[in-house]
Amino acid sequence: MEHPIILAIESSCDDTGAAVMAGGKILANIVAGQQVHEQYGGVVPELASRAHQQHLLPVVQAALQKAGISKNDLDAVAFTQGPGLLGSLLVGGMFAKSFALALDKPLIGVNHMRAHILAHFIEEPRPQFPFLCLTVSGGHTQLVVVRSPLEMDIIGQTQDDAAGEAFDKTAKLLGLPYPGGPRLDKLAQQGNPLRFPFPVNQMPGYDFSFSGVKTAVMYFLRQQTQQNPAFIEENLADLCASIQHTIIQTLMRQLRRAAAEYGLTNIAIAGGVAANSGLRAELQRLADELGWQVFIPAFQYCTDNAGMIAMTAHFQYEAGDFATQLASPDPRLKL
Ligand code: KG4
Numbered sequence: 001m002e003h004p005i006i007l008a009i010e011s012s013c014d015d016t017g018a019a020v021m022a023g024g025k026i027l028a029n030i031v032a033g034q035q036v037h038e039q040y041g042g043v044v045p046e047l048a049s050r051a052h053q054q055h056l057l058p059v060v061q062a063a064l065q066k067a068g069i070s071k072n073d074l075d076a077v078a079f080t081q082g083p084g085l086l087g088s089l090l091v092g093g094m095f096a097k098s099f100a101l102a103l104d105k106p107l108i109g110v111n112h113m114r115a116h117i118l119a120h121f122i123e124e125p126r127p128q129f130p131f132l133c134l135t136v137s138g139g140h141t142q143l144v145v146v147r148s149p150l151e152m153d154i155i156g157q158t159q160d161d162a163a164g165e166a167f168d169k170t171a172k173l174l175g176l177p178y179p180g181g182p183r184l185d186k187l188a189q190q191g192n193p194l195r196f197p198f199p200v201n202q203m204p205g206y207d208f209s210f211s212g213v214k215t216a217v218m219y220f221l222r223q224q225t226q227q228n229p230a231f232i233e234e235n236l237a238d239l240c241a242s243i244q245h246t247i248i249q250t251l252m253r254q255l256r257r258a259a260a261e262y263g264l265t266n267i268a269i270a271g272g273v274a275a276n277s278g279l280r281a282e283l284q285r286l287a288d289e290l291g292w293q294v295f296i297p298a299f300q301y302c303t304d305n306a307g308m309i310a311m312t313a314h315f316q317y318e319a320g321d322f323a324t325q326l327a328s329p330d331p332r333l334k335l
């Protein structure tokens, strides 16, 4: 068995994950989602913490079993230290600390946003340093210049909603159940993206803003449904396609400008929104137009998972970057 053998735990939001990695290769990657939030239309932090408590042990056991690894074979235990929901981070962090203490193994505290980016190193093809990564999730939207596994600079980020939040909130305005992003994506595939033009935000620098598109959609729907109560129903696919198009154009405008300014052609995309079919297609089109090499992780490594935490912990292990039993979760941990 190649070394180091790392058990990684992810519990930053509403997915409980455990992964086992040996010598940089994934042996197991288990995720338990939480359906309890669906009825509330968003993640309820207290319920998320409780569900993590219930899921952690079975998820860790399943990961060790799938990997064929005994807990005594582990070289380190890694956990997500932040950013994320405080209660959720506490549950995963406490578990990892107790586990490491009981086994007398070193601990590794991992930054969730770095992990989304380093998910690109789990499988081939891997981007070459330096590269530009657009991380788009339910909680974050960041444009990052990645110089090495441990050196990254944020050059732009959202000033209000995250891209995934923009998808979820506009989907909610259309009456779609939470999380609306994937549902909106599916419906958009049958629609005309140019039917309803919404404003594409033009922030200076490389920052993003999505509150404008959300408000524009809200006022537009209010006005239209006053005249025709069935407006949304009758135009659902075109509305989804037009909203998706606007969000993608907002993201691509900054990505294009940053790639040109920094002279980078290895372009990576990470986070749950990287699953969006329109975004993938547009990136591929830009790759052809601009000579980019585009990298998108497999779906299971785009959404929250412990495999990416294990990958990041692997790089930290090599660099000797360990945590102590005093490590505490940081909901606002910086990249
Ligand atoms: O990275 P992730 O799994 O969790 C966070 O760390 O936030 O991202 C979840 C976000 C949600 O907002 C979800 O609606 C969005 O990613 N998402 C999508 C798609 N699949 C997931 N948004 C648009 N199109 C999709 N296909």
Ligand code: ZN
Binding pocket: 112, 116, 137, 271, 272, 303, 304
């Ligand atoms: Zn995430």
